[in-house]
Amino acid sequence: MVEILFSLIAGLLFIFSLIFLGRELKVYGQQSFRRIKEESVPQLGGVGIVLTLLLSAYYFNNKDLIDFLIIASPLVIGGVLDDFLELTARSKLLFQFLSAGLLLSLKYDSIIWTTWNQHPIITSVLTVFFIVALCNSINFIDGLDGLVFGYFLAVLPILYLVPNELSSSVFLILGSILAFGFFNKKPARIYLGDVGSNLIGLILAYSFLTHKPLSGGKHFVILGYLMIFALPLMDMTTATIRRVIAGVSPFSADKDHIHHRLLKVGLNDTQVATVFFLVGALCSNVGWILVNDVEPLLKWSTLFSSTGVLLIILYLVFRTEGQLGKHISHFGRTLIETYVNIEKTDYDLPESHLHQAIILDLFNYYKELQRKGLPKVVTFVKDISGFITFKFKGARVMLLSSYSIAIILPSGDKWNKTETDLLKADFLRLTDKHKCSRLNNNEPEGLYFYQKEEFAIFYREMAKKNKSNINDNVNAA
Template identity: 30%
Template sequence: MDKMIIALVLSFGISYFSTPLAIKLAHKIGAIDIPKDSRRVHKNPIPRLGGIAIFLGFFITSIFLVKIDIKMIGILLGAALIVGMGIIDDTRDIKPKTKLLGQIVAAVIVVICGVKIEFITNPFIRGISYLGILGIPITIFWIVGITNTVNLIDGLDGLAAGVSAISAITISFVAYISGQEISGILLLALAGGALGFLPYNFNPAKIFMGDTGSLFLGYILSVIAIEGAIKSAAALAIAIPILALGLPIFDTTFAIVRRKLNGKPIMQADKGHLHHRLLNKGLSQKQTVLILYAISLFLGLSAVLISESSLFEAVLILTLDVVFIYYGIIRLKLLSVDETEVE
């Protein structure tokens, strides 16, 4: 537990003091986000590359506190690839297919180094179902999918950093009570990096994390969730990371459905995300972000409760979550696929 607290504090400090340097670097190399379309909420040019500070917080803390074995080498190599690709994209723009290929390569690296979904807890037979060779494509799909879900919610000041920190803290708690101390340390190092960056990124933002940060956060969350939550002994272990990352997963899933129904490419950006819809209800950026924080916290607490529950209790919690989400959707009319309603 001491190492976990140190990880959170140390990473926070490194990220906090590195962010001003990232701002200077962004200005020096021209990594500036200029609002050039109606989808962007900000009105003035804002430097990007804040993800470098988050990465440094995580990387330096991990090197100091965690034994470097083959799995850790794979995680750090994959993270370095993701961050390097993000830096290039934040300065020059990379084609979506190229970014996807880079994410797949990063996922393959950690799989080769031994991080993969090998089994899932089967609550119906009260045992474990081994995946065999299927574990490899399932792992790659999970990592690439979650990497992109975090990237897609990075649309308001402080949103991706705050939601990622909540998710990381949630999964770290599950990892700790499951005896996965290393996963807990790494997740709190990630949370510390995101929280150290947040004072500069919360509305009005002085810097954006860019793809450098959002892709990195999603990548690390997805990779370490495999060791820290999916492999736990909980009756519905697979539900834990899905709930902890529920907000970006839900938003991305609906974005895919919405774009398919509107006959648009899945990778094409639009203004139909949850944060856009809440803004259209008349909420401010800060109000919208705080509401989405609250939703993430609610889902995170549900994930923690499920980790310590019997099958009946876990199903009951999931049912209550579904009712809560459905009521919120109907009440706020957040799931219209008509894009004219969210312009």
Template identity: 30%
Template sequence: MTKRLRGRNSMFQNWAEVALLVGALIGTALALSLVLTGLAIRRAPGLGLLDKPSERKAHSDLIPRAGGIAISLAMAGTFLLWTDFFPWPMFANPWSTPLAICLGILLIVGLLDDLYGLPWLPRLLIHFALAAFFLIQQTDFAEPFSWPILALGIFWLALLTNAFNMIDGMDLLAGGTGFLIGGAIFLAGLFYPSDAVIWSIPLLGALAGFLFFNRPPGRIFLGEAGSTTLGFLLASLSLVVVLGQAPHWKQFPALLFLFLVPVYDLVTVVGLRLFQGKSPFKGDRQHLAHRLLGQGHSQGKTLALMFGLTIGGILSGLGILLTDNELLMTSLLIWQSGGIVGFFLLEYTSGSLTPVSAKEAATKEPSHR
């Protein structure tokens, strides 16, 4: 797998050219996203793409949930506008076309779910199938441990696809978290030369345009189509960058730290639901953001805390990835792991992670959606 996921290094031979290309891609994606997101807000009601108020949601109005469409079209438009100016074929690597296919299918499935509310099991099976489709084509089965790495990669893609869907419960949260992680992948791709950075650049611009309209009170949401495609894209790019290098133990904790908040949120909320005898796929108000709000924090402080946790995980993950000093790697690993355990214990002792009945969980005070 590692040989075929490796990106090409030619783009890093002229840093002035790289800076110009980065600015052009971000600027184009931002402009397109601002226009398309504004258009999506106006057109979504006619398409039935609206998030309806309920007892589990704080908003009392119908809110468009077409942000994923605007982000996807902004990225696609950016690639189309600039493809003739790239100094290398955009889709010459073996993973870009499969990734584009997977994202297109996820967008369609997400739109169907936003419109009609699809059952969780078919959606989950599709996530695993797309993860397998993407990774099998990149795998060299003659390499040692290719099967275990493939299995872990499939699980990772499906996990993050759902983690971003689950974390999308507050204005700016999923999009802002994705923006920070996308920036980290861009930096990692510069130091670990990889074509993955070319996907992350227009993503940052497109997310910035969406976040302008998603700031509280949000005028548009990502929707299932947006959150799942965002999670799959970021997880895929992280594998392209990290597994494109020589295998090393540091890659696995580094990936977990880069996606610290989505993974922590998913693991803890699924654990709570299982303790309560509930389906882990039945929505409630027990996500990390809801738990922080339940401790008396404002929405702004909750966002600041979660973005702070995300940045802390990113710094540890990048530090582990970019150093060859074993002592520094181990120190960062121990430091970040200790922080995670400490935060978990703080939540537990405060009562945020104390399992309650399913009925009580369903009627907890809503915070946003």
């Protein structure tokens, strides 16, 4: 109890001070489509947790925690640099590799793979893999106020009950996390930042990698920890597969994580955080059963039943969100046709009528605004209509899909930088008015400029596709 109170009070003081320091230094969270937040918030929460743990480890002379913080030092340095300078994904990986290297150097004999007499190469590869996977998976779910805090709070008691080299430090970690959670509850006054998400990911990985087996098969130990970490690992796995299939970097940001999908089906931020806490608690308790010395039949039945429950929940979330997306698609087309002066799209314009053009893809804005209610979406579409009418007098306006609008100028072959910069600024002002999130590079999402030749090629491709669809429908009839 003394340890919790000490780290809690120290954490409150450190983090309270860092909130003001972060505002002075403007160390703010990125305004991107990944994080649901409308105002700038300092992202030095992880630094506050580290400072609290450093002071606590020194005061209580906790050697295990000191060793951990030494191993975590590259991640802390890399996180601070990222919070200030926005490092590339490769640079972040380098610091994760450095922490893994320190763990292998300082704690090789304590690593679980070594205690199981695994080959040094296998030990090294698996150690690096778990550290990188868990650090990045925590970063992936750090998208809502209180989300990582709630999940970690559910997992932390199990890390105390399951013997590892951080078990003696759990109360100190708990106090520092509670201090952060006090300032991170909605509306958040501070974020974890890259330091915090990497630190929590490393705490999870370190607890597993320094696990001290009691009895029972090693396969159950691995399955137990995988179950404890199931929620972030599941989110990271689905996100990685989704991005690879889409042909983009696995580290690129999007708004299709599990917590985003829960928001889309109607839950609010607090409810989503509660779901993560409850699922985290369920997975942690199942993991504890698997790691402990109980009957194998009980372990297998618990594993299969809990995995089935998780998969059913995941399926229902994805299915509900998909059905909702179809309704929104029809709704979006109806709104545009109602409020925007759209020409009939037959794709029969002669070449002489094809000039420079703009395509507006409103899909991400619809996904974001539909959570705020129908009136917000209607007002947004009305403002888009006003933007088109005021900025593009005499232009042809065509509906390409439920969310995409083509604006063909009455004349002109090429855009110049002055024109595009002014239009980007005007469009950003419109989206800012509706408190839509920005991309990391502050470029307007969904605003695409086409020179005359580029648009002519695009238009002809759309015409071919439209003709093919008509023929398919005729043949089907």
